[in-house]
Amino acid sequence: MNDGLLALQQRLQHVFSDSKLLVRATTHRSFSADHNERLEFLGDSVLNLSVAGMLYTRLKDLPEGDLSRVRANMVKQDTLHQLAVGLDLPSVLRLGEGEARSGGQKRPSILADALEAVIGAVYLDAGYGAAEALVQRLFKAVEINPQMQAIGKDPKTELQEWLQGRKMKVPAYRVVSTLGAAHRQTFDVECEIVELGQTERGIGGSRRAGEQAAAAAMLVKLNLKPSP
Amino acid sequence: MNDGLLALQQRLQHVFSDSKLLVRATTHRSFSADHNERLEFLGDSVLNLSVAGMLYTRLKDLPEGDLSRVRANMVKQDTLHQLAVGLDLPSVLRLGEGEARSGGQKRPSILADALEAVIGAVYLDAGYGAAEALVQRLFKAVEINPQMQAIGKDPKTELQEWLQGRKMKVPAYRVVSTLGAAHRQTFDVECEIVELGQTERGIGGSRRAGEQAAAAAMLVKLNLKPSP
Numbered sequence: 060m061n062d063g064l065l066a067l068q069q070r071l072q073h074v075f076s077d078s079k080l081l082v083r084a085t086t087h088r089s090f091s092a093d094h095n096e097r098l099e100f101l102g103d104s105v106l107n108l109s110v111a112g113m114l115y116t117r118l119k120d121l122p123e124g125d126l127s128r129v130r131a132n133m134v135k136q137d138t139l140h141q142l143a144v145g146l147d148l149p150s151v152l153r154l155g156e157g158e159a160r161s162g163g164q165k166r167p168s169i170l171a172d173a174l175e176a177v178i179g180a181v182y183l184d185a186g187y188g189a190a191e192a193l194v195q196r197l198f199k200a201v202e203i204n205p206q207m208q209a210i211g212k213d214p215k216t217e218l219q220e221w222l223q224g225r226k227m228k229v230p231a232y233r234v235v236s237t238l239g240a241a242h243r244q245t246f247d248v249e250c251e252i253v254e255l256g257q258t259e260r261g262i263g264g265s266r267r268a269g270e271q272a273a274a275a276a277m278l279v280k281l282n283l284k285p286s287p
Numbered sequence: 288m289n290d291g292l293l294a295l296q297q298r299l300q301h302v303f304s305d306s307k308l309l310v311r312a313t314t315h316r317s318f319s320a321d322h323n324e325r326l327e328f329l330g331d332s333v334l335n336l337s338v339a340g341m342l343y344t345r346l347k348d349l350p351e352g353d354l355s356r357v358r359a360n361m362v363k364q365d366t367l368h369q370l371a372v373g374l375d376l377p378s379v380l381r382l383g384e385g386e387a388r389s390g391g392q393k394r395p396s397i398l399a400d401a402l403e404a405v406i407g408a409v410y411l412d413a414g415y416g417a418a419e420a421l422v423q424r425l426f427k428a429v430e431i432n433p434q435m436q437a438i439g440k441d442p443k444t445e446l447q448e449w450l451q452g453r454k455m456k457v458p459a460y461r462v463v464s465t466l467g468a469a470h471r472q473t474f475d476v477e478c479e480i481v482e483l484g485q486t487e488r489g490i491g492g493s494r495r496a497g498e499q500a501a502a503a504a505m506l507v508k509l510n511l512k513p514s515p
Contacts, residue, residue, distance in 0.1 A: 096351035101343050104336035108415075111332040115325060115411075123324035187336075187415040225359060226352035228511070233453070253449065253511055254356055255363070282331070282364045282399055 063151040070146050071177065073193060075184050084180035085148065087169060089155030095176035102179030105187070106134055109194035118205055124284075125205065128212075133201060139171035142197050148173050214274035218250075221283060227254045230277065232270045235260065248273045257281070291379040298374050299405065301421060303412050312408035313376065313401060315391065317383030323404035330407025333415070334362055337422035346433055353433065361429060367399035370425050376401050442502035446478075449511060455482045458505065460498045463488065476501045485509070 060068075060078045068074055068081070075081050080098070088094040110130050118126065132138075143149075149164040152173055163169050182190035212220070219229050231251045238245045248269030251258045259280050261272025278284040288296075288306045296302055296309070303309050308326070316322040338358050346354065360366075371377075377392040380401055391397050410418035447457050459479045466473040476497030479486045487508050489500025506512040 097343060097349075097354065100351045100354050101336075101339050104332070104339040108329075108332035108336045111329050115329050121325075123328040126325065126328050187419075191415075225355040227356065227359075231452075251452065253445075255359055257363075279396055280364055281359070282362065282367065282396075282403075 067146065067148075067151055071181070071193060072196065073181050073185065073189060075180070077184055080180035080184050081177070084176040085151045085173060086153045087155065087158060087163065087173070089158035089163070090153040095173060098176035098179035098183070099172045100179070101182060102175035102177065102190075105178050105182045105190045106175060106194055108187075109191045110134055110198065112191065113195065113198065114203065117203060121205055129203065129205060133198065133203065136167055136171045138201060139174050140167035142201075143170035143174040146174070146177075146197075148177070214271050214278055217283070218274045218278055221278075221281075222252065227252070230274065232273065234266060234269065245269075250274055250277045252277065255281070295374065295376075295379050299409070299421060300424065301409050301413065301417060303408070305412055308408040308412050309405070312404040313379045314381045315383065315386060315397060315401070317386035317391070318381040323401060326404035326407035326411070327400045328407070329410060330403035330405065330418075333406050333410045333418045334403060334422055336415075337419045338362055338426065340419065341423065341426065342431065345431060349433055357431065357433060361426070361431065364395055364399045366429060367402050368395035370429075371398035371402040374402070374405075374425075376405070442499050442506055445511070446502045446505055446509075449506075449509075450480065455480065458502070460501065462494060462497070473497075478502055478505050480505065483509070 060075075060081070064078070064081055064085070067085075083093055084095050084098050084102075086094045088096060107130065110133055111126070114121070114126050114129055114133075118129065121129070148170055152164050152169070154163045154169075158169075178190055178193060181193050222229060231253065233249045233251070235247045235249050238247065244264075246263055246266050246269035248261050248263070248266065249258055250261065250270070250273035257277065257280060259273055259276035261269050261274070261276050263269035263272045275284070288303075288309070292306070292309055292313070295313075311321055312323050312326050312330075314322045316324060335358070338361055339354070342349070342354050342357055342361075346357070349357070376398055380392055380397070382391045382397075386397075406418055406421060409421050450457060459481065461477045461479070463475045463477050466475065472492075474491055474494045474497035476489050476491070476494065477486055478489065478498070478501035485505065485508060487501050487504035489497050489502070489504050491497035491500045503512070
């Protein structure tokens with residue numbers, strides 16, 4: 060382990076048993092086939108549960124939908140980027156030449172992903188408790204603002220962001236039929252997520268409203284929203 | 288704790304220290320203000336991390352995007368609903384009168400949510416390890432299929448269904464040329480979608496394989512699949 064990673068360990072307050080995990084967590088796919096994306100997948104889930112636990116305990120009166128929104132605001136890329144800079148991840152990140160030349164060390168998405176990968180590496184190295192403790196230390200300085208809930212997203216936006224976060228295509232919307240007279244039409248819209256083999260329908264007084272209703276139904280189907 | 292919940296504890300293989308958690312986890316919002324939605328929020332995150340850990344360990348060669356897709360398929364409402372029925376959650380669910388009368392015990396979304404709440408309750412009662420062990424027991428019978436990422440459909444079928452969903456004609460396949468000796472021929476096949484003015488080519492060791500390769504190329508061209 061080089062000096063940079065040794066110093067990072069100190070900032071993380073975690074000494075790795077398997078130092079290869081930390082090396083991998085700080086390796087971008089442009090540098091090597093042994094890169095950090097699978098660790099990022101794990102770390103993202105660790106982060107979500109750790110923050111869920113914090114919010115569940117601290118915001119006792121907040122209903123589930125609001126907890127989700129507050130969390131989404133806390134773990135968004137901007138925040139993770141700032142935390143990654145705070146840990147000086149840019150100085151240890153291993154990037155391919157082209158990526159480094161085009162300023163990859165400063166790219167918020169690369170840094171946010173690397174932070175999640177580091178969290179995933181700690182989880183694999185020492186279990187959930189150690190990883191949760193790291194997340195709690197990192198987020199000590201991050202404001203928990205129940206008002207964040209006010210930034211409620213419409214169903215289409217929420218569905219799209221969820222899919223994009225999972226590297227899936229945006230949903231396909233399609234008007235299945237329209238009913239009623241021209242001045243008072245009802246739109247029956249289908250929302251399809253090809254990669255998941257899922258379709259849902261929604262009805263609205265405009266094409267857009269039908270799409271939102273279909274997206275809302277899909278969020279319930281995918282278990283991302285409680286049923287109304 | 289009533290007999291129903293005692294029996295549920297046995298099926299869960301978890302004895303609650305705080306039995307109020309299990310009561311709450313099986314209480315729908317239509318029954319009482321002390322309902323299961325906040326527990327569901329926690330349980331959803333526990334479920335996601337537990338399944339992420341399973342997939343990370345078992346599917347060592349799968350890239351991150353595919354891990355996400357496989358997981359999304361495993362934790363979707365249909366699956367959770369089946370697992371909830373397997374635990375006989377319908378028999379212990381507490382629903383408001385109206386909800387019960389309209390068949391709420393059988394509603395997939397209510398049952399899936401209750402299962403997540405139960406997982407969240409075990410997490411709060413005994414920590415992540417106990418909750419992860421429960422998820423692993425529950426998902427023992429759930430197939431982990433890396434092919435889920437492609438929804439099990441071959442490219443020709445997928446392309447055809449996409450086109451039919453959009454009221455377009457099926458693609459035309461045409462062998463452009465064959466190469467090599469008769470016993471070891473290679474087929475160069477063209478796939479054409481007349482209505483979109485698109486053609487793509489594919490090569491395979493049989494006519495059928497060539498058609499599949501051409502369909503796969505077309506899916507990429509139409510942005511329905513990530514490029515390989």
